[in-house]
Amino acid sequence: MVRLLFLVFFIGLFGVRSADAQTATDCDCFVKGVVKDRETNLPIAGALLSIKNTAKVAVTDAEGHYRIERLCQGNYVLECKIIGYKTARSTISLQHSAEENVNLNEDEVHLQDVEIVARRLSSLTQPAASLQNQALEQTRGQTLAGALQKIAGVTMLQTGASIAKPVIHGLHSNRILIINNGIRQEGQQWGSEHAPEIDPFIAKRLTVVKGAAGVRYGSDAIGGVILVEPAELPYKAVSVGGEINTVGFTNGRTGVLSGTLEGGINKWKGFGWRVQGTLKNGGNIQTPDYFLANTGVREQNFSVSGGYRSTKLGAEVFYSQFHTNLGIFSGSHIGSTSDLLNVIKNGEPFIKADFTRTIERPNQLVDHDLLKLKVYHQFSGNRVSLTFGRQYNQRAEYDLHGPQAAIKPALLFRITTLTGDMVLEHKPLKEITGQIGLSGLHQYNFTDGRPLIPDFEQSNAGAFVIERLVRQKWEWEAGLRYDLRWLHVYRFTGQTLDQRNHQFNSWSGTVGSVFNANARLVFRTNFGTGWRPPSVNELYSKGVHHGAAAYEEGEATLQPETAYNLQGNVEYTSERFRAEIGLFHNSIRNFIYLKPQPEPILTIRGAFPYFKYVQANATFSGADITTEWNMAPRWEHTGKISYLRAYDQAANDYLVAIPANRLENGFRYQISDAGPLHDSFVSIGHLWVAEQKRVPPNSDFMPPPAAYHLWSLQVGGDILLTEKQKITWDITAQNLFNAAYRDYLNRFRYYSLEQGRNVSVRLKWSF
Known part of the structure; x- marks a missing residue:
């Protein structure tokens, strides 16, 4: 097969x-x-x-x-x-x-400001892929990580059925920066179950920049960058418009409603505004054999933005609030070590649940507020922009056990982040164009409840320059950046305050080229360096992390990671065929990862898998291949291959928790191009995920699961109502044959199967 x-x-x-x-x-x-x-x-x-x-x-x-x-x-x-x-x-x-x-003729800036960040300020020589238009619409209702899996080389790290975060070429969490509407997203992203606090409905385009991108975006971007890009504000609109999205999923009986309303201001030329909101409600997820207890989800999100734009000046303000209540699979919280080992051995929870929408303990209540202000000025062929952001993230985690578990969170994290960026895009100096920038960040975090991570305060400062030279068929790019980070940690040993101070600094660099051999063939190469200081959880965590159903222990002597990333990319495009082949090799010195310990640990809150943070010199090598082939009139084939090999050089062995290789094939038939059922289609897709055999012996509590095949079927199109109104619809069946399987990157694969068949119906009314 x-x-x-x-x-x-x-x-x-x-x-x-x-x-x-x-x-x-x-x-x-x-x-x-x-x-x-x-x-x-x-x-x-x-x-x-x-x-x-x-x-x-x-x-x-x-x-x-x-x-x-x-x-x-x-x-x-x-x-x-x-x-x-x-x-x-x-x-x-x-x-x-x-x-x-x-x-x-000179005109106003046509792209929304965050698009300028994505297209003009990011590296032009690094491979990047985007989800937009119909491809993005067909992911509505999914998590951000779930949507990004449509891009080759991107997978997701899961904690149960409702919590996921994106993985790029095997790297995740603090090694992947997410730029949310031009602001560096900052929350409690250090945890494997701390999913990005972003409503994907705000995005008009999702872009993944693969590889070390530390020169433009600073420390931590050693694995890549994800750009969440809204549509530009309707500065020239003369009437109010918008869209209403509804999504229903059979698995979990989940319903999603999202709406957007936007327009200009007729009396004040150049002003635009937008209001957006999303509601989500789901119950227990079902595997092919049983329900997963306490896996419901609630979300209430909204955002509002407004701005002014002229030929020389522009300003924008954006505010968003994200609120979610996530149930944590109760079958992952077990009372004794022997019971835990039996569940892992049998692969099924002790107690089978029924369907319910009630979210009980253990669960997470997460709130995230983001405020952005951006201004720019264009003068004499130059452009200077200032961007300020404030974020407040509160995460309350409720345990399954304890006398006050129902009224008081066992863990309460409150983190406030202030960011500022200034970028000058200078006019061409003969043949050279480029940008010079300064960035800063100040962050403080307070923790209540049992001591998992201590309180901390963190400050970052950086400066960069990126220049570009274009000559005939060649494009050259080079950049340099310097960053400083100060970390102050406040923890108690008994009643005594133990204060620890850390200071980290390093250079980052990039050099790359693009060779446009002809109209069909393009070659890209890029070499970049990046670095990432250890985060507070890697240094000082010690205790039960209920959200991850694990006991985690840090190491205070960890050193910063340093990455050396080499990438090559070939793009071929003809009238009927397109192919992109990317090769990468990422060498990371002092790579930090959670290593499973030989035996689980028994605590007063139950028995849990035991993990420690350790370091190794690691290499990540692989390839991404994407093809699009118009086989015949109305027929199209798409294919994707993702191959990854991660190696621990010191131990002369493989690393744990690395995505398995995967292959996707999809066939699409265009039913009609016009008429009442405009742009209607039917498609069938297949995903094969290999068994991850490249793991150290006896390195995990359960061997990697077997390879699996997933099939999907989709039909959809547009219904044109008027010149300005249409309804976009699709019906999709994921895991069409209700296959029973486990995914290696799901932390809860120890306890249960993945979710079974899931049929979704999407309707969007644009007006």
């Missing part, structure tokens, strides 16, 4: 080469020209030119020149755009070649 799936994938990867080669010999036309500013008559570097309805693109060099090759004879629409100028379009007729010069 697996061999057949690989065969299907590689037929898609290589089977269209001969047809593409034949087309290429018949289509040797090209268009070239120069892009200039209409007022100053100066060349514009970095403008993007594209041939509409094709994959042909080009970027202007330092003198404003561009060239798009391998076009067939015919009529085309040439589009030219760049931030700060109005988009220009012109019709060209090709017999052999044409010269089309473009003069651009």
